[in-house]
Amino acid sequence: MHNIIVALLLLLTLAQAFAFESNYQGLLDEIVATEVPSAENEARLTALFEHQDQGIRVSAKIRIAELYWKTGRFEQAEAVLQDVSRGFDNYPPKYQVESLLTQASFESRRNNHREVEKYARRAAAIAKASHQPLLANTYYVLGNSLMAQRKILAAKQHFELALAQYKQMKDDTGLLLTLNSLGVVHKDNGDLANGIKYLLQAREAVERGGSKGYRATVYYNLGDVFRDSHEPEKAASYYQQALEIDLELGDLGNVAYDYTGLAHAYSALEQHTKALQNNQKAIQQLVKIKAPQELSRAYLQQSRIYRDLADQTEQLKSLQLAERTAAQSQSKYQIMSVDIEKAKYSLEQQDHQQALKQLLSALAIADELSLEPVQLEVNKLLADAYQPLNDYKKANQHLSTSFALQQKLDNEDLREKSERYKGDLNLLEEQLKVSQLEQKEAEQAQAIEMQEAVKQRLVIMMLASTIVFIVLVIFLIQRRKLAVLKADLFEQALQQKQQLFADVSHELRTPLTALKLQIQALQHDLVSNVEDSYDKLAGKVNEINRLIADIYQLAQADTNAIELNLTEVALSPLFERWQADWQSTVENSGFAWGCQLALANTRKSMDTERIKQVIDNLLSNATVYTDKPGKIVLTAAIENQQLVVSVEDTAPTVSEDKLGKIFARLYRVESSRSRQTGGSGLGLAICESLIKAHGGKISAKQSELGGLKVSFSL
Known part of the structure; x- marks a missing residue:
C-alpha cells in the first residue's frame, strides 16, 4: 500500500526518458523535478497547462494533481484528474496509459484496490498493444493492487514480470521499487527469508541513489x-x-x-x-x-x-x-482481520460462541486467500474457543492443523536463510551507520568551517561597518569644520577684499590729490618754478603707474598667468654684474654695503629679469625701512643644489608675531616701518608670487644684524 503511492513518480520519470520530441525534454525535466509541494512548483506547472504540446499539458496536470493530493487539497486534485480524463479518447496510447495509472494511484490512496486493479489492467492492455515502454509500470501497479487484496501469488507474478521488464530497460528506479515490493509480498506471506533478501537489495539500491520518496x-x-x-x-x-x-x-x-x-x-x-x-x-x-x-x-x-x-x-x-x-x-483481508480481533475480545469476555462465529468467518477468508500465517493463528484461537465448550475433538483437530502449519512455516532452512539475511541486513545497517557517522562528521566539520567563515565575515562586516561609521562621522565632522572654515575664509576674504579696495583707494588718492594740487597751482599761477611742478607731476604719474603695474602683476599670480622666460645661466658672473649696480644704489642711499657670493661655476634655469626684480624689491625695502646709519648685506650661495639668496639689514626689526604677515598684500608694520616711508605695501607680496612661480620658497626672520632678513631658495 505504501509502495503504490510512489508509482506516479516512476511513471513521470519514464515519461522523461521516452519523450518523443527532444525540444520538450527540458519542460518534462522541470515537471519531473517538482517533487516537493510549493507555490513556486505549482506556478511552474500551471504555466504549462496552455502549452501547445498535448503531452506537456497532460504531464503538468498529472503532477499538479499529485501535489494537490499530497497537501490535502483532495477536491482540487480530483477536479484536475477529471479534466485529464475528459480528453482520454483523444490521447496517444502513451498518455492514455499515464492517465489510467494516475487514476490508479489516487484510488490506491483511498484503499480502493479493486478500482486500482481495474485501472491497472486497462493500462496494461493498452501498453502491451501500443506502448511497451510503460508496460513495466502497469505490471508494478497491478502487482501492488493484488498484494493489497492479499492475492499473493498473482502479485508475485506481476512483480516478477515488472522486474524482468525493468532489467531489460536498465531502469534502476523501477528495479529498486519492484525489489522493495517483492520483499514486502514475501514478508507478508510468511517467507521472511526471501522478504529480507529482496528488501536488502532494495536498501542497497536506494543508498546508491534514489529520490527521497523512494528512500x-x-x-x-x-x-x-x-x-x-x-x-x-x-x-x-x-x-x-x-x-x-x-x-x-x-x-x-x-x-x-x-x-x-x-x-x-x-x-x-x-x-x-x-x-x-x-x-x-x-x-x-x-x-x-x-x-x-x-x-x-x-x-x-x-x-x-x-x-x-x-x-x-x-x-x-x-x-x-x-x-x-x-x-x-470491502476488503476481505481487512474484514478477516477485524473478525480475528473481535474474536479475541469475545474470548476475553468468555463469549466462546460469539468467538467461534467470528473465527470461522475469518478462517474461511484466510483459506480463500491462502494466507498460511493467518490460518495458523486462527486455528490456534479456534482450539482455545472449543476447549471451554468441552468440544475436545474439534479443539484437537484445530491444534493438529495449527501444528502442521507451524512445521511448514518453521522450516529450518527458511529460518537459517532468514537469520543469514537478517545478519546481512544488520551488517549493512552498521556499515551505513558508520558511513552516515562519517558523513555527519564531515558535514559538522563543514558546518563549523562555514560558521567560522560566517563569523569572520560578520566580524569583517562589523569592522567595516564600524570603520564606515567612523569615517562617515569624521567626514561629517570634517565637512562641518570645512563649512565653518569656508565661511570663515569667505568672511576673511571679504574683509581682505574690502581692506584691499580701501588700501588701493587710499594709495591712489594720495598721488591723485598731489596731482590735483599741482594742477590747480599751475592753473592759478601759484608756482614760481613751473619746470619743477611738471617734474613733480610726472613723478606722481609714475607712482600711480607703478601701483597699477603691481596690482596687475598680483592679479596674474592669482590666476597662475605669470609667464616666465626661463633660461639657463651661469650664476656667478650674473650676480657679480648685478651686485655692482646694487652696491651703488645702497651706498648712494647712505648705507654700508656687504655682499657674500659663493656660487662657483653653478648654472641655473630661471627668469633672470624676474629674479632681479625680486632682489631689487628686497634691497629697496631695506633702504626704505632701515635706520641710518645702517648696513645692508646680500648673500647668495649654493646649498644642497639650491640657490639661496638673502637680504638682511640693521635695525629696526619686525616682531615675531608680525613676521608671518609681511608677505600679505598692502600690509605695513605700523611701527617704525610705516606708511610714512612710502611704498604701496605690495612689494613683498609680488616677491612671494614670483618665487612661487619658480617653484621656490621665500621667508622672513629677524636678522642677527638687528633688522630683518628675507631669504628665498630656488
Missing part, C-alpha cells in the same frame, strides 16, 4: 521487517526515518502509514502512551484522505493499545469503528 518507502518496509522479526527498536528507527522524509515531502498519505508503524513499534516496546499518540495522528490523516482499509487497520491497532491499557470500553469502541470502516473498504 522513505524502503525505510518503511524495513521497519515492517524488524517489526515482524520482533525487533521493535530497529523498527521504530526506520519508521521515524521514513516519517521525517514524508513530512519534508508533504505526503499526507505516507505520513499516516509512518505514524501507524511507529504506533505498532511503541506498543511492542510497551510505551503505550506514545503508541496511542502516534496512532491517533495516523487516524487524523487517514480520515482526511478517505482511506477506509488503512483507517480500519489503525482502529484495530488502537483497540490493541486500549487492551494493553486495560480500557475495555475504548477497546470495544475502536473495534466497532474498525468493523464499520472495514465494511466500507
Whole structure:
C-alpha cells in the first residue's frame, strides 16, 4: 500500500526518458523535478497547462494533481484528474496509459484496490498493444493492487514480470521499487527469508541513489521487517526515518502509514502512551484522505493499545469503528482481520460462541486467500474457543492443523536463510551507520568551517561597518569644520577684499590729490618754478603707474598667468654684474654695503629679469625701512643644489608675531616701518608670487644684524 503511492513518480520519470520530441525534454525535466509541494512548483506547472504540446499539458496536470493530493487539497486534485480524463479518447496510447495509472494511484490512496486493479489492467492492455515502454509500470501497479487484496501469488507474478521488464530497460528506479515490493509480498506471506533478501537489495539500491520518496518507502518496509522479526527498536528507527522524509515531502498519505508503524513499534516496546499518540495522528490523516482499509487497520491497532491499557470500553469502541470502516473498504483481508480481533475480545469476555462465529468467518477468508500465517493463528484461537465448550475433538483437530502449519512455516532452512539475511541486513545497517557517522562528521566539520567563515565575515562586516561609521562621522565632522572654515575664509576674504579696495583707494588718492594740487597751482599761477611742478607731476604719474603695474602683476599670480622666460645661466658672473649696480644704489642711499657670493661655476634655469626684480624689491625695502646709519648685506650661495639668496639689514626689526604677515598684500608694520616711508605695501607680496612661480620658497626672520632678513631658495 505504501509502495503504490510512489508509482506516479516512476511513471513521470519514464515519461522523461521516452519523450518523443527532444525540444520538450527540458519542460518534462522541470515537471519531473517538482517533487516537493510549493507555490513556486505549482506556478511552474500551471504555466504549462496552455502549452501547445498535448503531452506537456497532460504531464503538468498529472503532477499538479499529485501535489494537490499530497497537501490535502483532495477536491482540487480530483477536479484536475477529471479534466485529464475528459480528453482520454483523444490521447496517444502513451498518455492514455499515464492517465489510467494516475487514476490508479489516487484510488490506491483511498484503499480502493479493486478500482486500482481495474485501472491497472486497462493500462496494461493498452501498453502491451501500443506502448511497451510503460508496460513495466502497469505490471508494478497491478502487482501492488493484488498484494493489497492479499492475492499473493498473482502479485508475485506481476512483480516478477515488472522486474524482468525493468532489467531489460536498465531502469534502476523501477528495479529498486519492484525489489522493495517483492520483499514486502514475501514478508507478508510468511517467507521472511526471501522478504529480507529482496528488501536488502532494495536498501542497497536506494543508498546508491534514489529520490527521497523512494528512500522513505524502503525505510518503511524495513521497519515492517524488524517489526515482524520482533525487533521493535530497529523498527521504530526506520519508521521515524521514513516519517521525517514524508513530512519534508508533504505526503499526507505516507505520513499516516509512518505514524501507524511507529504506533505498532511503541506498543511492542510497551510505551503505550506514545503508541496511542502516534496512532491517533495516523487516524487524523487517514480520515482526511478517505482511506477506509488503512483507517480500519489503525482502529484495530488502537483497540490493541486500549487492551494493553486495560480500557475495555475504548477497546470495544475502536473495534466497532474498525468493523464499520472495514465494511466500507470491502476488503476481505481487512474484514478477516477485524473478525480475528473481535474474536479475541469475545474470548476475553468468555463469549466462546460469539468467538467461534467470528473465527470461522475469518478462517474461511484466510483459506480463500491462502494466507498460511493467518490460518495458523486462527486455528490456534479456534482450539482455545472449543476447549471451554468441552468440544475436545474439534479443539484437537484445530491444534493438529495449527501444528502442521507451524512445521511448514518453521522450516529450518527458511529460518537459517532468514537469520543469514537478517545478519546481512544488520551488517549493512552498521556499515551505513558508520558511513552516515562519517558523513555527519564531515558535514559538522563543514558546518563549523562555514560558521567560522560566517563569523569572520560578520566580524569583517562589523569592522567595516564600524570603520564606515567612523569615517562617515569624521567626514561629517570634517565637512562641518570645512563649512565653518569656508565661511570663515569667505568672511576673511571679504574683509581682505574690502581692506584691499580701501588700501588701493587710499594709495591712489594720495598721488591723485598731489596731482590735483599741482594742477590747480599751475592753473592759478601759484608756482614760481613751473619746470619743477611738471617734474613733480610726472613723478606722481609714475607712482600711480607703478601701483597699477603691481596690482596687475598680483592679479596674474592669482590666476597662475605669470609667464616666465626661463633660461639657463651661469650664476656667478650674473650676480657679480648685478651686485655692482646694487652696491651703488645702497651706498648712494647712505648705507654700508656687504655682499657674500659663493656660487662657483653653478648654472641655473630661471627668469633672470624676474629674479632681479625680486632682489631689487628686497634691497629697496631695506633702504626704505632701515635706520641710518645702517648696513645692508646680500648673500647668495649654493646649498644642497639650491640657490639661496638673502637680504638682511640693521635695525629696526619686525616682531615675531608680525613676521608671518609681511608677505600679505598692502600690509605695513605700523611701527617704525610705516606708511610714512612710502611704498604701496605690495612689494613683498609680488616677491612671494614670483618665487612661487619658480617653484621656490621665500621667508622672513629677524636678522642677527638687528633688522630683518628675507631669504628665498630656488
